Amino acid sequence: MAFIAAHSEIHHALGQAERSVAATGQALLQGLPEQVQVAARELHDSAHALALALRGVDGGAGLAQAVRDRLVGVARDIAMQREALLRRSAMVERSLQSLVPQQGQASTYTGALGRYGGPAAAAGAFRRF
Numbered sequence: 001m002a003f004i005a006a007h008s009e010i011h012h013a014l015g016q017a018e019r020s021v022a023a024t025g026q027a028l029l030q031g032l033p034e035q036v037q038v039a040a041r042e043l044h045d046s047a048h049a050l051a052l053a054l055r056g057v058d059g060g061a062g063l064a065q066a067v068r069d070r071l072v073g074v075a076r077d078i079a080m081q082r083e084a085l086l087r088r089s090a091m092v093e094r095s096l097q098s099l100v101p102q103q104g105q106a107s108t109y110t111g112a113l114g115r116y117g118g119p120a121a122a123a124g125a126f127r128r129f
Helices: 002-030 033-053 065-099
Strands: none
8 A cells, every 4th residue: 555655646746847847948938037936946846856755666667667758758858958058058148248348357356465465475485384
């Protein structure tokens, strides 16, 4: 009876993960940051619930082929979303760099350390005893 309860819990958690992946994909297509954040949180929670449900399963041998195929599909979809986000992030970074050029000064406090933190320290001007 415990196996049937665990089996039902796995199906429920897997279904929730599939719905969360789809909702995250839809939110990404719409491009609304608030919806993406909510969908990503739901995806994280459903993935955690799925991991907990699968904790007692001994590898893939304890799962039916259909369940394994669904798990592979969820993992594949998450990987595709991750790659799309990385590409989008790189594109946004390039766009920002073209709009806001790099400043000549490396940081606000460049040279503020004077002789104590500059070349004198690297040259061994200060000895340790």
